[in-house]
Amino acid sequence: MADVLITGCNRGIGLELCRLYKDRGDQVIGVCRTTSPDLEALDIRVIDGIDVSDRRDIEKLQQMLGDQSIDILLNNAGILRGDEFSSLDFDAMLEQFRVNALGPLRVTHALVDNLREGSRVAIVSSRVGSIADNSSGNNYGYRMSKAAVNMAGMNLRHDLEPRGISVALLHPGLVATEMTGGRGITPVASAAGLIDRIDALDLDSSGGFWHAEGYTLPW
Ligand SMILES: NC(=O)c1ccc[n+]([C@@H]2O[C@H](COP(=O)([O-])OP(=O)(O)OC[C@H]3O[C@@H](n4cnc5c(N)ncnc54)[C@H](OP(=O)(O)O)[C@@H]3O)[C@@H](O)[C@H]2O)c1
Secondary structure, X not given: OOEEEEEOOOOHHHHHHHHHHHHOOOEEEEEOOOOOHHHHOOOOEEEOOOOOOOHHHHHHHHHHHOOOOEEEEEEOOOOOOOXXXXXXXXXXXXXXXXHHHHHHHHHXXXXXXXXXXXXXXXXXXXXXXXXXXXXXXXXXXXXXXXHHHHHHHHHHHHHHHHHOOEEEEEEOOXXXXXXXXXXXXXXXXXXXXXXXXXXXXXXOOOOEEEEOOOOEOOO
């Protein structure tokens, strides 16, 4: 039985991650800004009122967890503010950086002492953060924030290795959530793939960037 903490757990992929880990008998802590009936129905520990981009909220999270150990830290919370070259919104870009790029780093940094040898950190990034894979343009803020979190993840791989902690950057696929307007595979199918990738993660494979289907993505 693993202790699993998941951000962005009140809906979408995060909710299904909570459900699947709970169903297999793990101890799940769901972290969110605002809880939801679907989340409450899971009957897991929920810590709400936590915005991953807010320093004080993360300090509060740290205090609420105390010395609770975490085997799997799953940084899933994220936002998409669509843009294109003709409609750039620099404030929205900064917002995406605060949530998508700094959020996972802020949470991981704050909770590092809750992790132990053998713990795993997963960051739900996106293949659109891949520079090599960019064949279409657009979504400047989202793409840049996910490229940045990929770099944060690789840095974490190096900094956490001496503690025996591994790190994965994961693309969930195109998933039918509010973020995509309901286009894509089901959140539960995506969550199952993400969990398989995290199960396979160890120090030797740490620092990889994988599709939930199992193949490596280019940087
Ligand atoms: N869906 C896809 O096709 C797709 C593809 C590639 C990557 N991703 C990534 O997968 C992750 C989950 O996305 P999703 O599709 O499940 O999207 P979603 O249904 O829109 O859910 C996003 C989750 O993140 C939370 N969140 C947003 N901003 C937050 C903040 N500042 N602090 C705390 N929580 C925050 C949301 O909470 P609220 O309810 O409070 O807003 C919600 O729980 C994201 O990182 C996303 O970038 C998704």
